[in-house]
Amino acid sequence: xxxxxxxxxxxxxxxxxxxxxxxxxxxxxxxxxxxxxxxxxxxxxxxxxxxxxxxxxxxxxxxxxxxxxxxxxxxxxxxxxxxxxxxxxxxxxxxxxxxxxxxx
Amino acid sequence: xxxxxxxxxxxxxxxxxxxxxxxxxxxxxxxxxxxxxxxxxxxxxxxxxxxxxxxxxxxxxxxxxxxxxxxxxxxxxxxxxxxxxxxxxxxxxxxxxxxxxxxxxxxxxxxxxxxxxxxxxxxxxxxxxxxxxxxxxxxxxxxxxxxxxxxxxxxxxxxxxxxxxxxxxxxxxxxxxxxxxxxxxxxxxxxxxxxxxxxxxxxxxxxxxxxxxxxxxxxxxxxxxxxxxxxxxxxxxxxxxxxxxxxxxxxxxxxxxxxxxxxxxxxxxxxxxxxxxxxxxxxxxxxxxxxxxxxxxxxxxxxxxxxxxxxxxxxxxxxxxxxxxxxxxxxxxxxxxxxxxxxxxxxxxxxxxxxxxxxxxxxxxxxxxxxxxxxxxxxxxxxxxxxxxxxxxxxxxxxxxxxxxxxxxxxxxxxxxxxxxxxxxxxxxxxxxxxxxxxxxxxxxxxxxxxxxxxxxxxxxxxxxxxxxxxxxxxxxxxxx
Ligand SMILES: Nc1ncnc2c1ncn2[C@@H]1O[C@H](COP(=O)(O)OP(=O)(O)OP(=O)(O)O)[C@@H](O)[C@H]1O
Ligand SMILES: [Mg+2]
Numbered sequence: 001x002x003x004x005x006x007x008x009x010x011x012x013x014x015x016x017x018x019x020x021x022x023x024x025x026x027x028x029x030x031x032x033x034x035x036x037x038x039x040x041x042x043x044x045x046x047x048x049x050x051x052x053x054x055x056x057x058x059x060x061x062x063x064x065x066x067x068x069x070x071x072x073x074x075x076x077x078x079x080x081x082x083x084x085x086x087x088x089x090x091x092x093x094x095x096x097x098x099x100x101x102x103x104x
Numbered sequence: 105x106x107x108x109x110x111x112x113x114x115x116x117x118x119x120x121x122x123x124x125x126x127x128x129x130x131x132x133x134x135x136x137x138x139x140x141x142x143x144x145x146x147x148x149x150x151x152x153x154x155x156x157x158x159x160x161x162x163x164x165x166x167x168x169x170x171x172x173x174x175x176x177x178x179x180x181x182x183x184x185x186x187x188x189x190x191x192x193x194x195x196x197x198x199x200x201x202x203x204x205x206x207x208x209x210x211x212x213x214x215x216x217x218x219x220x221x222x223x224x225x226x227x228x229x230x231x232x233x234x235x236x237x238x239x240x241x242x243x244x245x246x247x248x249x250x251x252x253x254x255x256x257x258x259x260x261x262x263x264x265x266x267x268x269x270x271x272x273x274x275x276x277x278x279x280x281x282x283x284x285x286x287x288x289x290x291x292x293x294x295x296x297x298x299x300x301x302x303x304x305x306x307x308x309x310x311x312x313x314x315x316x317x318x319x320x321x322x323x324x325x326x327x328x329x330x331x332x333x334x335x336x337x338x339x340x341x342x343x344x345x346x347x348x349x350x351x352x353x354x355x356x357x358x359x360x361x362x363x364x365x366x367x368x369x370x371x372x373x374x375x376x377x378x379x380x381x382x383x384x385x386x387x388x389x390x391x392x393x394x395x396x397x398x399x400x401x402x403x404x405x406x407x408x409x410x411x412x413x414x415x416x417x418x419x420x421x422x423x424x425x426x427x428x429x430x431x432x433x434x435x436x437x438x439x440x441x442x443x444x445x446x447x448x449x450x451x452x453x454x455x456x457x458x459x460x461x462x463x464x465x466x467x468x469x470x471x472x473x474x475x476x477x478x479x480x481x482x483x484x485x486x487x488x489x490x491x492x493x494x495x496x497x498x499x500x501x502x503x504x505x506x507x508x509x510x511x512x513x514x515x516x517x518x519x520x521x522x523x524x525x526x527x528x529x530x531x532x533x534x535x536x537x538x539x540x541x542x543x544x545x546x547x548x549x550x551x552x553x554x555x556x557x558x559x560x561x562x563x564x565x566x567x568x569x570x571x572x573x574x575x576x577x578x579x580x581x582x583x584x585x
Contacts, residue, residue, distance in 0.1 A: 038222040038229055041190065041250075043181060043204035045226075055182055086226060087187060094185050101183070 044090070049081035052093040059100040070099040116287035120280030127276040135265045143261055146254045151218075154235045157189075158247045165239050173239075174202040188250040190223070190232050196242035205246065212236050212246070223250065231255050290319045294326065306334050339509075346511030347396070350523060351389055358385035388523075395525040399510065402532040407451055416446040416488055419456055420480055427463045435472035438463075441479040448488045448556050450537045455556070458533040461526040462492040462552050468520055470496035470549070486558035487539065495549040504543045530554060 042048065056074045060066070077092030157180075165173040177191045181204055192203035200207065209221050215238040223232045230252035237245045293311050300308040309330060310323040358381075365378030401407065424440045431438040448455070459478075466476045474495045482488055497516055499507050506512050508531040513524040530552070531541045538557030543550060 038224040039209055039232075040206040041204050041223055041225045042206050048204075052182060091185060091187060094183060094187075098183050098185065 044086055046081060046086060049077075049086060049089055049093065052090065052097065053078055053081070056093060056097050056100065059097060063100065067100055070096040073099070115291075116284035119287060120284040123283045124276035124280040127272060127279060131269065131272040135268065138265070139261060143254065143258045146251075146257065150233055150249050150251060150254065154233065154247050154249055158235055158237050158245070161245060161247065162237065162239060165243075170201075170241075170243065173243075173245075177202050188253075190234065190246070190248040190250060192246040194244045196244075198244065201243075203246070208244070208246075209234075220251075221248075225250065225252075294323070297326070297330075301330065306330070306337065343510050346524075350511055351392060354385045354388050358382040361385070392523050392525065395523065395529065396510070399525065399529050399532050402454060402529065402536055405536055407454070408536070410451045410453075411449060412452075413447065413449050414452050414455075416448050416455070416480060416490070417442055417444055419452065420446070420459065420478070420490065423456065423459055423463060424478060427460075427467065431467055431476060434467060436467060436470060437473075437475045439475060439477045441477070443481065446480055446482055446488050449558050450556060451533075454533045454536070458530040458554055459490055459492070461530050462490075462554065465526055465552070466492050466494040466496070466550070468522070469517070470494040474549075483555065487556050489553055489555045491551060491553040493546045493549060493551040495546065498545060498548055498550040499543060501545075507543055508541055527552075 073092045073096035077089045081089035164176045192205040193201045194208050198208045217236050219234045221232050221234055223230050232248045233251045234246050234248035239245055297308050297310045309327045312320050312323045361378050361382045365375050369375040420442050428438050476494045478492050480490045508527040510528045511524040534541045534554055539555035542553045
């Protein structure tokens with residue numbers, strides 16, 4: 001019996017310990033009232049691709065010398081966006097933009 | 105008395121449930137920890153990132169105003185390689201200024217509140233965690249992260265934990281059944297044994313499996329207890345049989361004499377002689393009773409209060425003197441080897457009686473012209489040993505263990521007078537003094553050694569109270585009769 005009691009106590013302590021730890025986790029989020037369906041995220045679109053491509057072009061003009069890696073990424077991105085692979089295109093354009101800005 | 109067999113009254117079921125409960129608790133604790141250290145960790149990281157982002161943006165707003173804020177948000181969106189950031193900045197009328205959410209979510213008006221909001225990304229649905237922040241000038245800012253990856257992971261984890269819970273439940277049930285079965289099997293044997301014994305079969309014993317575990321030890325203890333009970337019962341049965349048998353003969357003889365005298369006595373002298381003989385027979389019976397009571401009294405330890413330090417040497421010399429005369433009468437020779445001082449601790453009368461019984465036997469069973477030796481010595485541990493050795497017929501090896509039982513008389517002793525209580529008394533005295541009576545072969549003859557410990561045996565005191573009262577009861581009965 002003593003063994004059983006010890007095991008029980010240990011298990012309880014472990015359970016309580018983790019429960020206490022969980023209670024310090026993120027602030028509770030309220031589920032927002034839904035009306036008119038889910039909110040659309042506008043940065044997954046071809047327009048945003050164009051927007052980013054424009055930004056890349058602006059950055060490129062500002063530079064004295066070309067950045068070969070960024071060039072390749074920008075071209076690839078543009079190409080993917082054109083062929084409908086929006087998210088892949090966006091990632092490349094973003095990386096190109098970051099490279100150009102970091103070099104300045 | 106007996107309660108019905110309800111399942112919750114079964115200890116096996118109870119232990120099974122406890123086992124399953126412990127198992128479930130352990131699994132739950134493990135699952136909680138797993139969740140906390142995976143999905144919970146991701147949540148906390150996301151929240152920290154959102155919070156840092158919000159802080160940075162509000163600083164930017166404080167420094168450069170609305171334009172700077174809009175530009176920073178645009179830059180952050182453009183540089184978000186992970187593609188999970190969500191921003192929305194609206195004016196006091198909730199018109200969108202900049203960001204990647206199509207519109208302000210309805211019912212979000214509370215400053216510094218956190219929300220989980222369903223979103224749609226390129227046709228796929230997901231979840232976003234958003235932090236609402238009202239900046240000076242009633243500009244509303246939403247900063248958030250797409251947490252679809254986390255949600256997927258949470259789903260996976262929930263699935264895994266559900267499966268684990270199922271397996272744990274199964275294992276717990278199997279384990280509980282096993283525990284219950286084990287208890288049933290082990291206790292079934294014990295209770296079967298107990299039932300058989302209460303039904304009268306005293307030979308039944310609990311099976312010892314041989315694993316040496318608690319159950320085996322319990323079984324051994326129970327078996328030891330049953331053995332002892334059986335021995336005691338045997339003893340009681342043997343003594344009562346012996347009493348019935350040994351006392352019947354002298355009483356029947358006395359009755360026959362009286363009957364004969366009543367029928368055939370021709371004069372007062374004949375009658376008186378018959379009465380005298382019957383009286384002697386009955387005195388013998390009373391003697392046996394007295395001896396029995398004395399042994400019972402000694403075994404009960406009732407006279408422990410008379411224990412005192414004493415010198416055995418003069419006591420033994422007195423006895424030798426007494427028995428030398430008797431030995432000479434029978435043509436025997438009694439030699440003694442006794443040290444000048446032999447300290448001991450005990451009851452003088454009892455020890456004297458015990459040694460007298462040994463000498464009595466030696467004289468009684470040895471033939472004429474044989475030598476009987478009595479020797480005494482101190483033992484290295486402080487006790488004393490007194491040995492009486494003769495060259496008579498001795499006791500056969502097979503009988504030696506029983507020789508000290510009450511009423512035991514050897515095959516060859518039938519012709520000699522006696523009732524078989526002498527050695528029983530010696531043994532009782534030895535045990536009360538923490539010693540023992542050892543019978544051995546003297547080649548030829550018997551050597552009986554009585555050992556005494558310095559201090560009396562601790563054990564004897566424990567039985568004292570119960571045994572004394574039963575002894576008193578027996579004496580009272582006898583006087584009443
Ligand atoms: N010295 C001995 N030599 C041979 N046999 C002995 C000797 N002492 C005891 N015995 C055997 O042990 C039996 C028990 O002895 P115990 O002294 O108890 O009884 P007893 O002498 O027959 O009767 P009681 O002592 O009551 O007069 C004897 O009957 C005898 O058979
Ligand atoms: Mg005797």
